[in-house]
Amino acid sequence: MDADALVQAIASSADRQAFARLFDHFAPRVKGLLMRGGTPPDLAEELAQETLMTVWRKAALFDPAKAGASTWIATIARNLRIDHARREKRSRQSQVFDLLEEEDGPEQPDEVLSGSERDARVRVALKGLSKEQYRVVELAFLEGFSHQDVANKLSIPLGTVKSRLRLAMAHLRRHLEDLR
Template identity: 50%
Template sequence: MPNGEELDRLIQLIASERDKQAFALLYKHFAPRLKAFLLRQGLAASVAEELAQETMLSVWRKASYFDPQRAGAATWIFTIARNLRIDHLRRDRSVSTPDPESEDTVDDGETGEAFVLRAEREERLRTAMKSLSPEQAAIVRLSFFNDKPHSEIASELGLPLGTVKSRVRLALGKLRTLLEGQL
């Protein structure tokens, strides 16, 4: 089993000389480990195999980007696999339609991947909220995050009910435009 420095050297040989023997050694070492990693992440065996191969293909193509000062070979390669897995899940999620019944079953154990994706969506929403006027942002927060009815917001802010509804509608339109395709 090659050590970290040997693995780093193999990637550097691929980058500098397109060394096929170095790639074969790297592939032999990492392909089964990548597949096992992806299987543990909940992917089907065929998908895990495909993403492991795609990861190694990326290693071949992007070997010149490898910097042993920033990360070891294993870290770099598993990061590529992780990113390909995220891309696969995003593509798969956008293609499949949600099953309304599946929303009723709640899984209390959120995976690390789901946590990261949720955090990314929340950050995009926070950024988009900053683009709203202070009045619109306040009304959106009261309506959607504090779950207050429009009439209560109107009383609390001393505004006519129509103004509250109009600001909500305009704010949601702006947020929809900013976030379309991102969430």
């Protein structure tokens, strides 16, 4: 199979048969590549499909003089995985902010710190946590692990994870009270 020729056929004439052959060949390989990098199977399959849909849409951008089709496709998959991880990290950071906020009604504009000031304050408060508390908060909220997964990952009892989280959240609330 000449993957370069298949991508060029997709680019020049939107050749569906070429795309089907390319998809059949690369979808399982991209999924395997992503899973070897630590991506869960369901997400790896979703990203593999998204990768190949990107190949369909952007086939005209493929330049065989710069790289082979397999390298180009692997790079697309890698970039999609990185983009997904960044979106997840931002989402988890906003969850930490949500846990710290009370629902007392809408904030008044003169009471709100700018986003960058708020982020800096949260970073300083996080640095005030013990190393153990910070690691538990990082795994549970920033990386999205369940409490049980955190306990398994750190080889500590589940109750210890919950205690560290409770103490860390109390510390953060004390130091960020005025942000509420």
